[in-house]
Amino acid sequence: MVVGAFRSGGFRDSFTKDDAKDDILGYDDTAFYYFVISVLTCVALPWTISVVTSVFKPRQDLEKDFPEKSPEGTKLRYCATAAMAEKVQDVRKAARSFTKRTALSCLIKASVLCLIWAGIFSTGMELSQHKEIKKFDPFDILEVAPTANGPQIKRAYRKLSLVYHPDKNPDDPMAASRFIQITKAYQALTDENSKRNWEKYGNPDGPGTTKVGIGLPRFLLQKEHNFMILTAFFVVLIVMVPMTFICYYQNSKNYAANGVMIETLQFLGYYINEATRAKNGPELLAACAESRCMIARPSDNAHIKQLAGQVVEHKKRVFTLPIVMKNQFLVWAHMQRRHHLMTPELRQDLDELLGHSIKVTQAMIEIACMREWFATAQAMIDYRRCLVQALDVKSSQLLQIPHFKEEHLELCRTAKDPITTLPEFLAMDAPARKALTKLNPEELLDVEAFCSHVGDxxxxxxxxxxxxxxxxxxxxxxxxxxxxxxxxxxxxxxxxxxxxxxxxxxxxxxxxxxxxxxxxxxxxxxxxxxxxxxxxxxxxxxxxxxxxxxxxxxxxxxxxxxxxxxxxxxxxxxxxxxxxVERKMPLFEDDEDLDTCPTLFQQWMGDLQGDESEEEEEEEEGGEEVDSTGEGRTTRRARRKEAEDKECCKSHSSSTSAGEVTSGKSEAGVEEKSNGKDDDSVSGSDDSGSDD
CATH class of the missing domain: 2.60.40.150 (C2 domain)
Incomplete structure (x- = not known):
C-alpha cells in the first residue's frame, strides 16, 4: 500500500521506517483528492447522462424489441392489425411508465448519484484550499516571518525543539518527525551550505526528487484508523472480489453458448428421439431446467385444477413433478387459447415460460438436425409455431387469421370452393374474403392487414x-x-x-x-x-x-x-x-507464360553455371593466366582434381599404398616409413613427386 502522496526529496533519514513508523515527512495528500475527483467523475458523468436520457426518452428495450430498421438498414414493415398495434402501444407505454420496481430502482440510482456528486463537490472544496503542492519552507516550519533575523530564528528553534523533542514525547512518533523538520529548517536558515542548497534545490540536503503516488489522506494514516483500513481492505480484497468472480462463474457455467442451460441440453438430448412429435413438445418444455427453476406458489394448485378441467392433453403425462405438471397445463392452455381462465399470476408464469420457449425449441430443432431426423425436426418446428400462434397441434391453419373462430372455419369448409389452408385464403381477393367470412368492417380491416403483412x-x-x-x-x-x-x-x-x-x-x-x-x-x-x-x-x-x-x-x-x-x-x-469424365485443368495465358519462366532454383543454378562459362570464355579468349610459380590455370585445376582423386581412393582403401600413378605418368615409389608417420606425409611425398 502506498502511504504517501507527495514526498519532498532529500530527507532520506526521515523517510525510513525506523525513524517514523506512522507518518512521513513532507506528506501531502493533494494527489489523493485529484485521484478521487477523477474516479468519481468517470463514474458519475456517464451514469448521469444515462439516467437523464432514460427519463426523457423511452427505454432502449423498445428499440431492441420493436426496431425501426433491420440490421442492413432497411425499414421494417410492421403488421397493421389492431391487436399488433395495441401490443406495440402497450410496450411503448410500459417503456414510459414507472412501476413500483422501476421507481425504486430510479430512486436508488438518484440517491447514489447525489452522493457521488456531493463527494465530488466536497473533494473539490477540500482541494481548493491547497494553493500548491506542499514544499519545504523553513519559515513555515519554524513559524517565523520571512523577514525574521538571526535571534528571532534561534528563539523559535529553541522553543519548538523543546516542545517536539523525542525525549519529551516518547509515545508520539509524530514528534520525532516534526523535530527532524525543525532541525532541517534551522540549518537551512543558519548554515551557509544548507541555505545555498535550499535556495537552489528547494531543500537543505542538495538536489533531490519529489516522489508522487496515489495514497491515502492524512486522517486515514492516524493510528486509531489502522483497524478500519485493514478491515476494509480485508472485506474488499478477500471477500467481495472473490465472491463476485465466484458468483459470475457459477452463473455462467450453467449455460451453453446458445443461452440454454446445460442441464436442459442434457435432458433434451436424452428424451428426444426419432419418434418425438409436436404433441411431446409441451411436456418437454415444462420439464426443462428453465421451467423447473420457476417459482411455485401455494395458491397455484387451486387455480391449476380449475384450468386443467378446461384443457385437452393429447399425450399421456410422463413426469409428475408439481412444477412440471403446472407448466405443462399452462402450455396446453396457451395453445388452446384458454388465457381468459388464467389468473394474473398464472399469466405472468406463462409469459416467462414462453420467453424461454424460443431458445428451448431452438435446441430441440438442432438436436434433431444433428442426428439427421427430418421428421423430428419438422415436428419441433410445428410445435414452435403452435406456441407463436397459440394453435393446438390439431387446430386449423385458418385460426391464425384475426377474429377467426369455429363458426368462420365452418363457413370456409362449406363454401362452394372449400378453403382449408392459409395459402388458399391469402390467394383470394378482398371481396371474396368479405363474402366468405361475413365479418364487420373493423374486423375485415384487420383481416386485410394480416393478409397484406403475411403476403406471398x-x-x-x-x-x-x-x-x-x-x-x-x-x-x-x-x-x-x-x-x-x-x-x-x-x-x-x-x-x-x-x-x-x-x-x-x-x-x-x-x-x-x-x-x-x-x-x-x-x-x-x-x-x-x-x-x-x-x-x-x-x-x-x-x-x-x-x-x-x-x-x-x-x-x-x-x-x-x-x-x-x-x-x-x-x-x-x-x-x-x-x-x-476426364477433366482437364483450364490453362490461361498468364499460366502458360509462367511455365516458360525458370524457377528460383533454376535461376540460382543458372547463375553458377554462368560463372563457370564466363571463366571458360576468358580462358579461350585470353589464354591461360600464369601465376608467380609459372603454373597455368589448367595445370592448377588438374592438380586439384588429382588431389581429390587421391583422397577418394584413400577413403575406400583398406591398407596404405606405397605409391600412386597419376595422369598416365610413372611416379617414383615412396618407401613407407616405420617411424609412425601418417598417410598425410605419404600424400605429401606423392605431391612433391608429381611436381618433379
Whole structure:
C-alpha cells in the first residue's frame, strides 16, 4: 500500500521506517483528492447522462424489441392489425411508465448519484484550499516571518525543539518527525551550505526528487484508523472480489453458448428421439431446467385444477413433478387459447415460460438436425409455431387469421370452393374474403392487414457444381436457394410476425432442409437456418455427391412463425462416375507464360553455371593466366582434381599404398616409413613427386 502522496526529496533519514513508523515527512495528500475527483467523475458523468436520457426518452428495450430498421438498414414493415398495434402501444407505454420496481430502482440510482456528486463537490472544496503542492519552507516550519533575523530564528528553534523533542514525547512518533523538520529548517536558515542548497534545490540536503503516488489522506494514516483500513481492505480484497468472480462463474457455467442451460441440453438430448412429435413438445418444455427453476406458489394448485378441467392433453403425462405438471397445463392452455381462465399470476408464469420457449425449441430443432431426423425436426418446428400462434397441434391453419373462430372455419369448409389452408385464403381477393367470412368492417380491416403483412413468398432453387459443366461423383454440389417477398416494396424488410398471443415480438425464421427423396428414413443431407428478413435473399446449401446416376433431392423451406407457408421443391440431377469424365485443368495465358519462366532454383543454378562459362570464355579468349610459380590455370585445376582423386581412393582403401600413378605418368615409389608417420606425409611425398 502506498502511504504517501507527495514526498519532498532529500530527507532520506526521515523517510525510513525506523525513524517514523506512522507518518512521513513532507506528506501531502493533494494527489489523493485529484485521484478521487477523477474516479468519481468517470463514474458519475456517464451514469448521469444515462439516467437523464432514460427519463426523457423511452427505454432502449423498445428499440431492441420493436426496431425501426433491420440490421442492413432497411425499414421494417410492421403488421397493421389492431391487436399488433395495441401490443406495440402497450410496450411503448410500459417503456414510459414507472412501476413500483422501476421507481425504486430510479430512486436508488438518484440517491447514489447525489452522493457521488456531493463527494465530488466536497473533494473539490477540500482541494481548493491547497494553493500548491506542499514544499519545504523553513519559515513555515519554524513559524517565523520571512523577514525574521538571526535571534528571532534561534528563539523559535529553541522553543519548538523543546516542545517536539523525542525525549519529551516518547509515545508520539509524530514528534520525532516534526523535530527532524525543525532541525532541517534551522540549518537551512543558519548554515551557509544548507541555505545555498535550499535556495537552489528547494531543500537543505542538495538536489533531490519529489516522489508522487496515489495514497491515502492524512486522517486515514492516524493510528486509531489502522483497524478500519485493514478491515476494509480485508472485506474488499478477500471477500467481495472473490465472491463476485465466484458468483459470475457459477452463473455462467450453467449455460451453453446458445443461452440454454446445460442441464436442459442434457435432458433434451436424452428424451428426444426419432419418434418425438409436436404433441411431446409441451411436456418437454415444462420439464426443462428453465421451467423447473420457476417459482411455485401455494395458491397455484387451486387455480391449476380449475384450468386443467378446461384443457385437452393429447399425450399421456410422463413426469409428475408439481412444477412440471403446472407448466405443462399452462402450455396446453396457451395453445388452446384458454388465457381468459388464467389468473394474473398464472399469466405472468406463462409469459416467462414462453420467453424461454424460443431458445428451448431452438435446441430441440438442432438436436434433431444433428442426428439427421427430418421428421423430428419438422415436428419441433410445428410445435414452435403452435406456441407463436397459440394453435393446438390439431387446430386449423385458418385460426391464425384475426377474429377467426369455429363458426368462420365452418363457413370456409362449406363454401362452394372449400378453403382449408392459409395459402388458399391469402390467394383470394378482398371481396371474396368479405363474402366468405361475413365479418364487420373493423374486423375485415384487420383481416386485410394480416393478409397484406403475411403476403406471398416465391422460393426458387437450382443445383450445380461451381465452375463445372457436369456433376461427377466426389464433387461438392451447391443448391442455391433464392427467396423473394412479393408483398414488400423496395427498401422494406419483413417486420415481426403477427402473433398477438405471444408475449415477445417474433421475427420470421426459415429453415431449409435438403432431404433424400424416396428414403424411408428421410435423412437430412444439409440444413440451414435463415434469419435474414430482407426483401430478397440468397442462401447456398452444399453437399458432396456420393452416388452416380439419377439422384433426387427435396428442398423443404419451413417457416417457424406461420403454419401453412412451407414450400417443397424437388431437385433432380444426374451424376457421372469419376472414370466416365476426364477433366482437364483450364490453362490461361498468364499460366502458360509462367511455365516458360525458370524457377528460383533454376535461376540460382543458372547463375553458377554462368560463372563457370564466363571463366571458360576468358580462358579461350585470353589464354591461360600464369601465376608467380609459372603454373597455368589448367595445370592448377588438374592438380586439384588429382588431389581429390587421391583422397577418394584413400577413403575406400583398406591398407596404405606405397605409391600412386597419376595422369598416365610413372611416379617414383615412396618407401613407407616405420617411424609412425601418417598417410598425410605419404600424400605429401606423392605431391612433391608429381611436381618433379
Amino acid at each position: 413468398r416465391v422460393i426458387k432453387a437450382h443445383i450445380e457444381v461451381e465452375d463445372e459443366g457436369e456433376i461427377v461423383v466426389g464433387d461438392v454440389a451447391t443448391v442455391t436457394v433464392q427467396m423473394f417477398w412479393k408483398h414488400l416494396q423496395k427498401g422494406e424488410a419483413q417486420g415481426p410476425a403477427h402473433a398477438p398471443y405471444f408475449p415477445e415480438p417474433k421475427f420470421e425464421e426459415w429453415w431449409l432442409f435438403l432431404v433424400e427423396a424416396g428414403s424411408s428414413s428421410s435423412r437430412i443431407v444439409h440444413f440451414e437456418r435463415v434469419l435474414d428478413t430482407e426483401r430478397m435473399l440468397e442462401e447456398q446449401l452444399r453437399f458432396q455427391v456420393t452416388k452416380a446416376g439419377e439422384n433426387k433431392l427435396v428442398l423443404h423451406a419451413m417457416c417457424d412463425s406461420y403454419a401453412g407457408l412451407d414450400q417443397r421443391i424437388e431437385l433432380t440431377y444426374t451424376a457421372r462416375a469419376e472414370d466416365e
